[in-house]
Amino acid sequence: MTRAAVAFRDRGLVAGAAIATLMVVVAVSAPLLTAISGQDPTTFHDGLLDSARGGVPVGAFGGVSGEHWLGVEPGTGRDLFARIVYGARVSLGVAVGATVLQVLIGLLAGLAAGLGGRWADAALGRLIDLVLAVPSLVLAISLLAIVPADWPRPVLLAVVIAVLGWGGTARITRGETLSLRTRDYVAAARVSGAGWFRVARREILPGLTAPVLTYAALILPTNMIVEAGLSFLGVGVRPPTPSWGQMLSTATTWFRADPMYVVVPGGLLFLTLLAFVLVANGLRRVLDPRQSEFLR
Amino acid sequence: MTGYLFRRIGGALLVLFGLTTILYALFYLAPSDPAVLTCGKGCTPERLADVRHAMGVDDPVHVQYAHFLEGLVAGRDYPSGPDVRHCPAPCLGYSFETDQPVTALLTDRLPVSVSLAIGAEALSLVVGIGAGMLSGLRRHRWLDRLVNGLVLTGYAVPVFLVGLLLLLLFCVVLQWLPFPAYVPFTTNPLLWAQNLLLPWVALATIQAAAYARLTRAGIQETLAEDHIRTARAYGLPERRIIWRRAFRGAMLPLVTLTALDVAAIMTSAVLTETMFGLPGIGQLLVGAVNQIDLPVVVGVTLLTGLLIVVANAVADLLYAAIDPRVQLR
């Protein structure tokens, strides 16, 4: 059976991929979707709030109506649907950006450590250890708090998450490279006169695709959680830019009066994360059937 | 063994030194001036200069850094008006915000984070290993599937979301529990546990899933190994094979992971503590960060860094203790 056939038989993978794709489409077409719904994520609608109850939306399910498909935000009256779809841009964009950066840095560092000889390996190995030993969440919070407010937050978030989190990819790449370079087919290529650069490109990189891709699929949801967490703590994206984590943070003060405001962003965040985890899990099964270990 | 310890300690110091250096560099490259914040509105230049001097931020960066390191090792003296305040040996300075010694702030908050981490870890281990064993032995197909589903779910939920849902369910809808408020263990152990129950469950939901997965994989892998076949070929009863042979192999990765995870929970407890309003070191950090309270931020980062380093060493030692093949060199 070909890999594609195996992939299509994996129900979890297919379902996960479908939801993940849908989320990406939603995020990309956010302006289009809000144009259709006729709302934007930043306009306040005080009229839709019950000021007697402290600003809870008027109407059932957080003020769901023909105009506001998912209701409105408590306290501000901003359209929840618009904020959700724009929030998806931030959540997914930061997570994807951070993952791509992490994989790039990790792949380069790992390859250099694995192929570069004893000194390169010792130096890079130390650096990887250091990155892995850093309390990354603590450092990320400190870092994000001191950066001026006018820097572009989503880009900054992606960079900070990537810079503090490339250790895992690097360690995996290094380990795989060290193991691949002892294979006889690498020796055979070298006997034929191939240099290390050609060996890296033609013999080692193809062997790294599966483990690195599997790992990347796995850290994508983790990065999404980190983004949501940082925004939840108030050091992520700044208002009025919406993000799911930030909405959940606001929701902590409203969840008794307006549970809908927890359920919508929380449910979507969970669904998206679950979709990516399913994709990662399925990819692992398709790409590397021997590896019984999942995650970590 | 001695050589190992020396290298380990050396490495740990290197990591901590690197951390402080990075932090110092970052905070002084940052545009916001802590002295301006401390001085408050309507601050005169003279007053600002005094504040700067009192805070020790009027020296060049490297001098400040040297002072800081000196304080850490030998303690240091701070000018305080006409007097001099002595800050004893592991001196992390005084909070810009509250003027309390950072070490005191940390020791005040640490028990909360420790309570959180230990309880959550214990709960995760019991639930995770139990579920992992049950599904690893493949006695019930539905159970295997359930654990599988929980593992994926556990990996896909952020802790603050679980926390939020738990609060919603138990404190608002069912009203079985009051909203958590930390009670020290020494004051009332029962209340301590009751108030920490939800945070523990929130953390354990995620952690236990990971342990269940590891246990299951471990037990299945070990059961497929040759020495298990040997045990069967020599007539050992299945129960003995599972508990004396397979369980041992399956627990290997878990033991080291436990040490690392206790540290990981404490360093990432920020979210849980904020969520449940627990006055631990994470909450201390969030407050300090918003005030550019450098000494506190450095203190928290150093403490968490130290925890990770210690946890790594403990994990290594544990591994060597339970696997006769491993020798520390």
Place this chain on the structure above:
Amino acid sequence: MTTEPVDNQPEVSVPGATLAPTHRGGGGGGARKSLKIENLRIGFGDTRAVDGLSFELPPGGAVGIVGESGSGKSATALALLGLHQNATVTGRISFGGTDLTTLDDREWRRIRGARIAMVFQEPLTALSPFHRIGDQIAEVYRIHTGATRRAARLRAVEVLKQVHIPDAERRARSYPHQFSGGMRQRALIAMALACRPQVIVADEPTTALDVTVQAQILDLLDEVRSTTGAGLLLISHDLGVVAGSADSVVVMRNGRAVEQGPTESVLVTPREAYTRELIAAVPHPNPPRTVEGEPLLRLTDVRKHFKLPRRGRVDAVDGVTLDVRRGETLGIAGESGTGKTTLARMMVGLVEPSAGKITFDGADIARRRGRSVQMVFQDPLSSLNPRRTVGESIADPLRLQGVRDPRARVLSLLERVGLSPREYDRYPHQLSGGMRQRVGIARALAPSPRLIVCDEPVSSLDVTTQAQILALLEDLRSTLDLTLVVVSHDLAVLRQIADRVAVLSGGAVVELGDTARVYEQPEHPYTKELLAAIPVADPLEARRLRALRRSRLV
């Protein structure tokens, strides 16, 4: 269970104390039982691993099962202990009158280890890494006899002594990883002896071991059989292993017994074509050839040291001086850890010597890489990139030399090594071991080298495939005017293919000379030991060599 000694050993189906092995000391008392297999069939789903096998192991006898991979010999071994989990086993396995296939789990456990004990192929993985050797043996003894901990520990030491583990009291407290391969296999045999079984099943007990250790283990099994009176079922792919130890032989192929009977008649006067093929495939000495070419590859006092972190220095190759003459086949013999692979890798310029000089045609080898010298590797699966087609792998060295469209040349190379051009687009995992090794040879031939270094070229192959690959190498050498260096642990292989042989020990050449001279009049004691340890397929010769080894020990 109780420890009460009972002298007679009635039927296995009688529960409890009577099952406890009882007679003290070796020599075997009590009624000895025969193991009789009738029409055994083992199936995994739709595939049949064993298809109607029958043979009998008389009390205290020794039966050998010989077959290539996939012949069903290991499946048979597992069936004798009821260890198959997802297989359907039919037929009769009668052990002293009881049909073992009708036993339930509890009854099986009383047989396993106590009545029929098994010795496995990989002694490292076959023992639990977390428990001390003595404890593992004692545990088995306690389970079956209900003896006290103390008595069990004493028994463990006793059997360890019986298999000649020196300082057994202390070594019983060691973990398996602290033992060498041969010691581990001895420990496993000790475990098999612990409950004084009536049958020992040894499944490829020496395959993972060096040749001299292999001889020791086979001698030990033979000795144990005569001192304890246990029957021995010896399973191996190697005719030589079985020849010296078994009274009768079963030759298996595709789950069936092709031929069976007394060892002498099967191995000396085989009736079936397949048996003859197997025997013919065993490496045999070729008529000697003297090659007086000028030196092509010269090694002058070559050394290679590896620095291990915090464990000092290992001298893998320690001062080797030798010439490879143009047109000859030089054999390099050595056991594991003698530095033979490091030496081979230095010869092709993959590993740089720490000291000394290697020249090819007068020029330093490092500058000749990729053209004149090529290499064939031991494991053909690991030497081919799993993600690239066979054709691509062979084309690569050609592309490196600037050949634009190497396809035609690759196809002719495939044909030259006996493969069909169809294989060009297939992946390594779709080929058999022998075919993969042919691909490896084709890749080595691609840049038209003058010297090919073969590192254990046939050691991972079945014996009939081995013979074909050796014939191919021989043929290529003569038609393409090649020079070959063949590195191998298998002296029989070298005797067939090499013109001269160098014997490596501890990283140095201890003996070098024409093949015929080295094999017939070895000078160095290590060479003599190696030669005496070679398993030979001739049963009489095998017994003579065993006697020779015994007399040396005394």
